[in-house]
Amino acid sequence: GRTIPVGIDLGTTNCVLAYVDAEGQSHLIRDSFDKATIPSAVSMTPDGLLCGREALAQLNLAPENVARDFKRDMGSAHASCTLAGRSLPPEVLQAYLLRYLRSQIEQAIGIDYHAVITVPAYFDEVRRQKTLRAAEMAELPTISILNEPTAAALAFGKRLGMLHSSGAPCKQRNVLVYDLGGGTFDVTVVRLSPDECVTLATDGDMCLGGNDWDLRLQEYALEQLFRERPELAPWDENQDHRLRAAVVRAKHSLSSTTDTTLTWRQRDRMYSLSVSRETFEKVTRDLMERTMFTTRSVLRDAGVGWTDIVSLVLVGGATRLPVVSRKLLNLSGLQPERSVSPDEAVGRGAAI
Ligand code: ADP
Ligand code: MG
Numbered sequence: 068g069r070t071i072p073v074g075i076d077l078g079t080t081n082c083v084l085a086y087v088d089a090e091g092q093s094h095l096i097r098d099s100f101d102k103a104t105i106p107s108a109v110s111m112t113p114d115g116l117l118c119g120r121e122a123l124a125q126l127n128l129a130p131e132n133v134a135r136d137f138k139r140d141m142g143s144a145h146a147s148c149t150l151a152g153r154s155l156p157p158e159v160l161q162a163y164l165l166r167y168l169r170s171q172i173e174q175a176i177g178i179d180y181h182a183v184i185t186v187p188a189y190f191d192e193v194r195r196q197k198t199l200r201a202a203e204m205a206e207l208p209t210i211s212i213l214n215e216p217t218a219a220a221l222a223f224g225k226r227l228g229m230l231h232s233s234g235a236p237c238k239q240r241n242v243l244v245y246d247l248g249g250g251t252f253d254v255t256v257v258r259l260s261p262d263e264c265v266t267l268a269t270d271g272d273m274c275l276g277g278n279d280w281d282l283r284l285q286e287y288a289l290e291q292l293f294r295e296r297p298e299l300a301p302w303d304e305n306q307d308h309r310l311r312a313a314v315v316r317a318k319h320s321l322s323s324t325t326d327t328t329l330t331w332r333q334r335d336r337m338y339s340l341s342v343s344r345e346t347f348e349k350v351t352r353d354l355m356e357r358t359m360f361t362t363r364s365v366l367r368d369a370g371v372g373w374t375d376i377v378s379l380v381l382v383g384g385a386t387r388l389p390v391v392s393r394k395l396l397n398l399s400g401l402q403p404e405r406s407v408s409p410d411e412a413v414g415r416g417a418a419i
Contacts, residue, residue, distance in 0.1 A: 270364060326343045359394055
């Protein structure tokens with residue numbers, strides 16, 4: 068048989084698995100719940116360890132037994148994550164998650180495969196080594212680590228006919244990758260060429276992502292609520308997750324409609340507030356501006372101009388915010404490329 072190339076997008080919020088078939092086409096691997104996006108969550112329960120979607124479900128029952136966002140702490144000297152009262156190094160949690168991903172891969176395509184795991188372009192050598200170490204602990208047949216933006220550029224390159232069937236780029240081209248995920252933002256200029264793919268420049272913000280858009284909408288909702296009903300303040304922190312879930316739903320619907328109603332239950336009452344996309348964009352304008360500032364500065368650092376970029380590609384779930392495409396088009400004059408789903412590009416590209 069043929070050893071199947073597998074790509075693992077090991078995200079802060081979500082993971083995506085993909086493989087390439089004998090014809091060179093990439094396919095996503097679905098988890099036991101038939102979903103291609105696997106939450107980066109680990110949970111310790113009295114019945115044992117749970118990962119992915121099952122771990123996330125524990126948030127409602129015992130949030131203290133659920134660990135998320137541990138990728139952020141990978142490689143920092145004294146970082147440890149607390150899970151069910153135990154303190155664990157982040158790479159151990161990463162290893163638990165990778166072991167789960169391995170089981171999902173093996174259920175789907177068997178055991179004859181090699182995996183490439185992606186990491187952010189800004190990961191230093193220590194964090195790359197820790198990621199490889201976690202893959203080793205998980206007994207994953209890993210052959211290498213690849214930068215997320217390079218993977219994304221390859222997935223788009225493939226879709227746009229810029230690669231040979233072997234996966235190698237046909238000629239030299241620069242691609243700008245704008246990646247806005249759940250908790251992190253980065254932008255990178257990648258140069259694809261027949262014999263190597265190099266990062267010309269990269270920068271970002273490890274504390275900026277879709278979560279910050281959620282928080283802003285939540286603040287706005289509470290402000291409006293207290294204006295009408297001051298007796299409701301201060302807010303009961305323990306009930307916040309209901310509002311947060313409602314906020315995320317409203318945010319997602321504002322990516323496809325211009326007006327929505329934010330509805331949530333609080334102290335046995337239902338509350339609702341209408342929010343327009345315009346208002347949402349207004350209360351989050353400075354967050355968007357920060358990403359534009361970084362985009363301009365990375366282009367400058369790469370020593371290229373917009374005319375040297377053949378494609379501006381969108382990666383990360385939060386690039387579904389319509390304001391992202393609009394602002395980038397304004398800034399660059401390029402129509403942002405969305406021919407590969409922003410959730411799938413990194414995983415598919417890693418496999419390619
Ligand atoms: P990561 O790379 O950090 O693992 P993802 O690329 O999966 O993260 O992005 C997750 C973020 O994308 C979350 O903040 C989520 O709310 C956001 N997101 C997903 N779908 C939409 C949508 N339709 N509109 C706006 N934001 C979205
Ligand atoms: Mg990501």
